[in-house]
Amino acid sequence: MAKVVVIGVAGDTRLWMADLDAGTVTEIPAPTQGPLATANDLRNNNSGAVVHKGVNLAVLAASSGSVSGGFMDG
DSSP, X not given: OOOEEEEEOTTOOOEEEEETTTTEXXXXXXXXXXXXXHHHHHHHTTSOOOOOSSOSOOOOXXXXXXXXXXXXXX
């Protein structure tokens, strides 16, 4: 089974699909209908909504160096 994660970063309206098995990250078009469109609308309406399903850790880091050094940005 493929492991695919859809990622949206605060302050950026774009969505990204990370295929963990293939080791790729690709920008995807904004969905116009369905549950992903609803979740995307929630995150983009400045309500502070955070949507997650099946992910138990996600952290935005300033650089790959800070991740490999074990640091979490505040």
